[in-house]
Amino acid sequence: MAGGVSCFECPVRDRTLCRALDSKHLTEVENLRLPEQALTRGSILVTEGGPSNQYLTIKRGWVMTYSTLPDGRRQIHSFDSRGALIGRMVGAEDPSPYAVEALTDIVACALPRQQADKLFLRAPKMALELARAMNRKQEHAYELLMSVGRRTARERVAHLLLDLYRQICASLDAARPDQPIALPLTQQHIADALGLTSVHVSRTLTQLRKEGLVSLHHQRLDLLDVAALTAVASGDR
Amino acid sequence: MAGGVSCFECPVRDRTLCRALDSKHLTEVENLRLPEQALTRGSILVTEGGPSNQYLTIKRGWVMTYSTLPDGRRQIHSFDSRGALIGRMVGAEDPSPYAVEALTDIVACALPRQQADKLFLRAPKMALELARAMNRKQEHAYELLMSVGRRTARERVAHLLLDLYRQICASLDAARPDQPIALPLTQQHIADALGLTSVHVSRTLTQLRKEGLVSLHHQRLDLLDVAALTAVASGDR
DNA sequence: CGAGCAATTGAAATGGGTCAAGACGTGTGG
DNA sequence: CCACACGTCTTGACCCATTTCAATTGCTCG
Numbered sequence: 325m326a327g328g329v330s331c332f333e334c335p336v337r338d339r340t341l342c343r344a345l346d347s348k349h350l351t352e353v354e355n356l357r358l359p360e361q362a363l364t365r366g367s368i369l370v371t372e373g374g375p376s377n378q379y380l381t382i383k384r385g386w387v388m389t390y391s392t393l394p395d396g397r398r399q400i401h402s403f404d405s406r407g408a409l410i411g412r413m414v415g416a417e418d419p420s421p422y423a424v425e426a427l428t429d430i431v432a433c434a435l436p437r438q439q440a441d442k443l444f445l446r447a448p449k450m451a452l453e454l455a456r457a458m459n460r461k462q463e464h465a466y467e468l469l470m471s472v473g474r475r476t477a478r479e480r481v482a483h484l485l486l487d488l489y490r491q492i493c494a495s496l497d498a499a500r501p502d503q504p505i506a507l508p509l510t511q512q513h514i515a516d517a518l519g520l521t522s523v524h525v526s527r528t529l530t531q532l533r534k535e536g537l538v539s540l541h542h543q544r545l546d547l548l549d550v551a552a553l554t555a556v557a558s559g560d561r
Numbered sequence: 562m563a564g565g566v567s568c569f570e571c572p573v574r575d576r577t578l579c580r581a582l583d584s585k586h587l588t589e590v591e592n593l594r595l596p597e598q599a600l601t602r603g604s605i606l607v608t609e610g611g612p613s614n615q616y617l618t619i620k621r622g623w624v625m626t627y628s629t630l631p632d633g634r635r636q637i638h639s640f641d642s643r644g645a646l647i648g649r650m651v652g653a654e655d656p657s658p659y660a661v662e663a664l665t666d667i668v669a670c671a672l673p674r675q676q677a678d679k680l681f682l683r684a685p686k687m688a689l690e691l692a693r694a695m696n697r698k699q700e701h702a703y704e705l706l707m708s709v710g711r712r713t714a715r716e717r718v719a720h721l722l723l724d725l726y727r728q729i730c731a732s733l734d735a736a737r738p739d740q741p742i743a744l745p746l747t748q749q750h751i752a753d754a755l756g757l758t759s760v761h762v763s764r765t766l767t768q769l770r771k772e773g774l775v776s777l778h779h780q781r782l783d784l785l786d787v788a789a790l791t792a793v794a795s796g797d798r
Numbered sequence: 799c800g801a802g803c804a805a806t807t808g809a810a811a812t813g814g815g816t817c818a819a820g821a822c823g824t825g826t827g828g
Numbered sequence: 829c830c831a832c833a834c835g836t837c838t839t840g841a842c843c844c845a846t847t848t849c850a851a852t853t854g855c856t857c858g
Contacts, residue, residue: 391703421703448681519709520815747804748805763806801857809850812845812847820840822837823836824835
């Protein structure tokens with residue numbers, strides 16, 4: 325075992341590829357994995373145009389995936405936390421079309437890609453979980469695409485906050501209910517995910533606050549009226 | 562074997578999950594698959610809110626994947642042709658968040674989901690191909706997201722046409738070069754994929770035509786100046 | 799030949815962007 | 829412990845890319 329607790333005690337195991345693995349295969353994973361990675365906020369896990377030669381599982385903290393255009397315009401594709409998998413399968417040797425960056429200090433578990441791919445052939449449950457993980461990310465991207473393509477700014481913001489809230493609650497072990505929750509994003513991040521300007525995100529949030537739907541200050545998010553917010557996100561009112 | 566040619570003669574096999582399968586497993590697929598599906602243009606393969614209890618491989622024709630909002634706004638997530646895989650893995654019993662519809666008459670190969678999932682555990686190469694297919698779709702969604710979120714209308718149209726052209730050429734067995742190619746889309750489809758109005762797509766295409774970059778009439782597409790178009794798509798000029 | 803959908807074009811409206819100035823917070827170094 | 833510097837957020841005024849509305853033309857197919 326290479327740094328950190330054993331895979332058998334892994335606190336995020338049932339959210340990862342290793343879910344439902346028998347002990348023989350879990351031992352193989354344990355032998356394969358690299359020392360646990362601890363990285364600070366702002367670290368780049370994958371460079372745009374660089375390689376992606378590991379599978380990374382986020383054990384603690386938040387990361388984001390994004391691409392940029394030559395002139396600096398940025399699109400954030402996804403925010404990920406506990407249990408999320410980072411890593412390309414197609415053209416993994418080729419330049420990555422997107423970057424992955426730590427939004428907070430993080431801890432991650434790394435598997436070298438080539439050997440992991442071989443392991444997946446011996447552990448088909450892992451391969452199938454991998455497919456599920458990829459499918460989940462695909463569908464999540466479709467959801468965001470719907471927002472960015474067809475929703476108004478107000479609807480987009482409402483939808484994203486609901487989505488993040490759900491994601492955060494799901495990543496908590498104890499389902500802690502109505503406290504404000506930590507959201508390590510600036511309004512610029514929200515803007516870059518939603519295809520808006522940070523100025524307009526600010527205006528939109530101000531309005532939602534005035535209507536008593538959300539509270540968001542100093543990276544603390546609280547949804548004050550989930551039903552109303554859901555209505556806003558769906559285009560009613 | 563259930564309708565159509567044997568899997569061993571399948572003309573799209575090397576673009577699908579069955580790529581690189583040994584004959585034992587390929588026989589299993591052959592026994593599992595349902596009669597070949599032939600569907601007419603406009604057929605709904607998956608309903609929004611309905612189930613997704615099959616894996617479908619497109620053998621001929623085009624389909625699109627999209628979602629709609631209660632008031633009818635539509636976002637198209639992807640256009641797919643020869644070799645593409647349709648099917649959900651996560652919450653496949655739950656209502657599908659998107660629909661899949663045939664853009665042309667199509668022929669597809671269907672595998673029942675539950676039994677296919679069991680087969681994947683016996684044929685890990687298939688499971689890994691499945692993961693790759695899902696990853697490919699995820700990354701393709703990210704590309705579109707970048708367009709819709711951060712590119713201008715002009716850049717979006719240029720980028721999509723390049724992308725479709727590439728996709729079409731790749732799906733051709735013989736790499737036929739500089740003929741105009743069939744593109745079974747209306748401007749409304751393009752608009753709904755790019756988060757624009759069909760009116761504005763029309764204006765944008767007219768301009769690109771005037772500049773001699775593309776030709777697109779009656780569902781025939783020809784890229785007259787790929788280099789210039791690429792420059793437009795990247796935000797230069 | 800007519801019906802109906804797709805595409806085009808013009809004119810006017812608008813949601814969200816841009817530019818700019820100021821307030822607020824927070825971590826840092828003196 | 830204070831003050832300053834820097835990043836983030838807010839707010840106002842103006843602008844413009846895209847939408848909306850509307851009318852016309854052109855295809856295609858029955």
